[in-house]
Amino acid sequence: KQEVTQIPAALSVPEGENLVLNCSFTDSAIYNLQWFRQDPGKGLTSLLLIQSSQREQTSGRLNASLDKSSGRSTLYIAASQPGDSATYLCAVVGGAQKLVFGQGTRLTINP
């Protein structure tokens, strides 16, 4: 059974810092890995999708990497801003055609 773990559970940093969120998964037989953002009381917004054959994806200040063999992904946020404060979730897609989610990292960027 696929299990996804995110570390840390919560992170608080001052504005302007670069930061890394971590995601690990137990079964490397995945089709893709997705990073989402969730704001309080809202649904999830897709940030980046990395296909199993890819090593990384970039969107603006966000960069996600994937090391499928070791079961790890990182989300790098450059020059953090208060508007980046949210919960970040990673999810993997395996043969069962559904996303398995981690518990999320609650990020706070302090002005």
Place this chain on the structure above:
Amino acid sequence: GAGVSQSPSNKVTEKGKDVELRCDPISGHTALYWYRQSLGQGLEFLIYFQGNSAPDKSGLPSDRFSAERTGGSVSTLTIQRTQQEDSAVYLCASSLDRVATNEKLFFGSGTQLSVL
């Protein structure tokens, strides 16, 4: 509509009552998912619809839960004889095709269900 729409946004019910939660996916999206997010918990998969195929119901927690998708579009999640442990945010999501084809998943804002 432009995104996935869920209704109601909030539902308060008494223990033992039945509730229906509605999801309108993005037009043309063939895949539709229901997830549940309990306080302090991760997202729990409930059910998956793909086109005209039989749904994957493997995540439904008990036979009190059921869902249908009419005409390949709107979906309704029904919870019978609600219990307090059913209190959670119920999230619906849709994608253009199977997520294994690297299609992104788009989520609605969810229905907050409170069972008193």
